[in-house]
Amino acid sequence: MDGIVGVLQFAADGVSQQQQATANNLANSETPGYGAQDVDFETSLQQAIDSQNGGTASITVNPDTSAPASNGNNVDTSTQLVDAEEETLQYQTVVEMLNSQFRLISGAAGGSFS
Amino acid sequence: MTLFGNLDVSGSGISASQTWLNTIAGNIANMDDVTPTDEATYGTQTPVFVPDSAFGQIGEGVTVTSIEEGDTAGIVESDPSSPLADAQGDVRVPDVQLGTQMVDMIQAQTDYQANAAALGDAKNAYQSALTLGT
Numbered sequence: 001m002d003g004i005v006g007v008l009q010f011a012a013d014g015v016s017q018q019q020q021a022t023a024n025n026l027a028n029s030e031t032p033g034y035g036a037q038d039v040d041f042e043t044s045l046q047q048a049i050d051s052q053n054g055g056t057a058s059i060t061v062n063p064d065t066s067a068p069a070s071n072g073n074n075v076d077t078s079t080q081l082v083d084a085e086e087e088t089l090q091y092q093t094v095v096e097m098l099n100s101q102f103r104l105i106s107g108a109a110g111g112s113f114s
Numbered sequence: 115m116t117l118f119g120n121l122d123v124s125g126s127g128i129s130a131s132q133t134w135l136n137t138i139a140g141n142i143a144n145m146d147d148v149t150p151t152d153e154a155t156y157g158t159q160t161p162v163f164v165p166d167s168a169f170g171q172i173g174e175g176v177t178v179t180s181i182e183e184g185d186t187a188g189i190v191e192s193d194p195s196s197p198l199a200d201a202q203g204d205v206r207v208p209d210v211q212l213g214t215q216m217v218d219m220i221q222a223q224t225d226y227q228a229n230a231a232a233l234g235d236a237k238n239a240y241q242s243a244l245t246l247g248t
């Protein structure tokens with residue numbers, strides 16, 4: 001991981017992919033036999049940050065293991081809708097943190113801090 | 115995935131729900147059709163949903179691959195006053211279940227709303243990305 005900007009950039013990418021997975025799960029909430037997808041980047045990012053000499057983080061796609069309904073579909077619309085809201089706020093937070101970081105760099109370089 | 119691709123994912127869900135609503139409207143509109151007993155009648159239409167996804171990758175939405183047509187044999191009813199009735203006074207009517215269609219309609223509407231909500235969320239996230247560095 002290459003500094004704070006690198007970590008935030010990776011997080012933004014990860015959250016965006018989570019959002020895609022959530023949108024896709026909702027789009028397939030009526031598809032018979034469809035298994036929901038779950039995207040994880042937090043575990044790997046945490047490990048990369050914790051490792052002493054800068055590890056590499058990765059984004060993985062995992063099947064959602066919750067029990068399917070009679071048509072073989074295991075998408076829970078309400079959970080997915082909550083996830084969608086949460087991911088949007090998370091994304092906005094990451095973007096805001098990146099912007100703060102850029103303002104700090106700009107100020108340190110003799111420009112404006114605001 | 116294209117630029118702002120998450121919008122397309124929710125968009126595919128919205129159009130799938132719309133297609134479902136359209137078939138339901140068609141089914142209800144045709145539930146009182148009358149045909150002679152020697153002809154096929156209207157078969158209940160149901161869309162077939164298939165996910166757009168490659169193995170091990172995040173899916174890219176849903177596609178309606180076809181519209182399945184239900185049983186066209188329908189129900190033979192006695193209606194001697196109908197000009198289409200056969201010698202026994204029977205006509206053929208579609209086997210459209212109004213209750214099922216109404217429940218499906220609520221479901222399709224909820225799906226539409228859920229996809230529209232996810233579309234709004236994706237738009238908000240992309241809009242915040244556009245503020246980067248400003």
